């Protein structure tokens with residue numbers, strides 16, 4: 337009965353693409369058997385989680401919310417999901433997302449947008465649960481599952497968490513294996529947990545992270561016991577406030593939430609210091625060159641031959657099949673990124689766009705490196721606004737891209753970054769605060785998150 341109720345609620349939000357209750361029940365049975373045998377239980381024992389439908393799951397359809405991969409059933413399991421099953425978790429289903437993880441509102445999904453369980457006071461408008469991990473944020477916010485996986489290329493864990501009052505962390509680039517995750521922009525893509533608390537995130541990240549020889553960019557470093565070491569006492573710590581994140585015309589409620597965050601951290605013993613990240617304003621344009629460039633290369637594999645959809649018109653040749661398959665299989669936003677990506681990588685424009693963006697990326701990384709000489713972690717807003725109504729920004733890609741303005745710098749620099757619920761707006765909508773840490777210093781990020789929570 338409880339399960340059927342949850343299925344109805346899930347259907348209402350459109351959070352899941354497929355439900356896999358048998359997977360979760362099998363995990364629960366395994367936990368029972370292990371307990372009966374007196375065996376040690378894993379850190380995720382019996383926890384039923386949602387999996388963003390970007391992770392390949394053996395025998396379970398994996399679509400990246402695209403028509404291109406509709407019906408694709410991988411014969412293998414992603415490293416991150418396998419680690420979660422090995423830690424005792426089970427899967428309730430595959431969660432909706434923006435198509436190929438491109439978007440900030442879940443509206444690019446072939447399976448339709450996810451609806452947030454939140455409403456603004458005095459309004460009946462259906463709000464976005466964010467993107468691209470919008471199925472994950474909606475499912476956790478609506479209490480359909482205690483935790484879910486997300487991926488973050490330029491904010492896709494942090495932004496959906498911030499606007500749904502949930503907690504999520506993107507670890508240092510390389511902490512979680514990308515093997516078996518549908519690739520968007522390989523130098524940026526990272527998996528991470530989305531859940532209801534900092535502690536749950538710490539436990540789940542511990543299960544997801546670790547070296548994987550199958551991913552050439554995987555970090556060969558031990559996974560610390562983040563959950564065991566959690567400590568909200570920030571005495572002796574310095575928290576940097578990046579002055580360039582204070583932008584003209586910024587939403588007053590976002591500023592107030594940031595201010596509240598500073599005070600909470602001061603109460604927790606931290607010293608608040610001013611830091612500068614001078615190249616912040618170039619990060620967003622650089623991201624929207626680098627990410628589409630890599631996407632155009634990664635998505636070349638969807639050619640109608642190797643995976644998923646094949647459109648073979650009567651009498652068609654190979655080129656016609658490519659064209660028909662790709663025209664039909666990719667949504668508008670995915671096509672836009674492929675076209676931007678091929679343009680910025682083309683011989684005549686490579687130096688003007690791609691090389692330039694890579695230089696900006698290095699400058700953004702150096703900004704953080706210098707700032708971290710003066711502080712232990714950085715505090716900033718996660719998003720420039722609270723959740724917005726569906727359809728409001730859908731026709732304006734640039735306005736949609738602006739949503740990522742505070743999220744992409746940490747992505748370009750490969751840094752661990754987390755969003756933690758902070759305050760509510762006057763209309764009762766959640767706002768998140770972002771904590772950015774030094775490379776490999778997830779512990780500091782989680783500790784500051786705990787002090788905010």
Ligand code: GLN
Pocket residue numbers: 437438439440467468487488489490491492493520627740
């Ligand atoms: N919203 C950003 C984009 O559309 C980030 C997406 C992501 O992190 N996967 O590219």
